[in-house]
Amino acid sequence: MLTDTLCTRCGLCCDGTLFGDVELRGPSEAARVEALGLEVDTDDADTELLALPCAGLTGTRCSVYPHRPQCCRTFECRLLQQARRGEVSVDDAVKAIDDARAQVRRVHALLAPLESRQAARLPLSERVANALAAGPVREDSRTARRRTELRTASTALRRTLKVNFAD
Ligand code: SF4
Ligand code: SF4
Structure with a gap:
């Protein structure tokens, strides 16, 4: 199946x-x-x-x-529906999932130093919004760079989800 x-x-x-x-x-x-x-x-x-x-x-x-x-x-996401209809090969669907999961791992890695452990229980979009909103007025350059990377990685992930997985 x-x-x-x-x-x-x-x-x-x-x-x-x-x-x-x-x-x-x-x-x-x-x-x-x-x-x-x-x-x-x-x-x-x-x-x-x-x-x-x-x-x-x-x-x-x-x-x-x-x-x-x-x-x-x-529930069937767009990718599953497309694979079911033969519009996307199973190999390409597997690759799309692996790529999306790699993007999710990247977002998780960037989030880790910016949030508490308990935050991992929240949906990802909420975690990202909280982490991006929680910055102090003055923050060190490393944290500022991480926030910028998080914003970029999460925007790219949202695009991937919208294109490949939205139903
Ligand atoms: S893990 Fe939870 S959300 Fe996913 S199929 Fe099972 S019950 Fe549903
Ligand atoms: S998002 Fe992933 S787990 Fe959910 S229906 Fe699509 S392929 Fe299956």
Whole structure:
């Protein structure tokens, strides 16, 4: 199956890179998901959301796969859809995932000295926004350079996600 080849080496729709949360199908699914140890939030309209990064993700694989909520069963990113239709070869899709994951690693490496450990629990876009906003008025040149590199790397990653992975 394509998902075995592609999704198990990716996880970008689960780890807070693509999304900050996904909508659940109401209170009963939210309760079931919470019982699995996953985090549930609600938005302003009291809609239940699965909070990302998902606690069910181990590396790039779903550890609760047979019990995953409906949103996870139905979501297919653009790359997966294109590979399914034969518009992108499996080899090229694997390369696109590996390239995107390398970009994510680069952003994580730049973020590490600019944030607390607890921040890693937040979606990536929020972490980047916090790190870029938190600079003191005067900062040493190394930190300033790192912030500039983070801004550039995160803009490039956002472009990659929009082009290859948005649905
Ligand atoms: S982003 Fe696409 S390829 Fe990656 S895990 Fe999600 S659906 Fe699969
Ligand atoms: S339950 Fe599984 S498929 Fe759904 S977001 Fe979490 S790790 Fe991903």
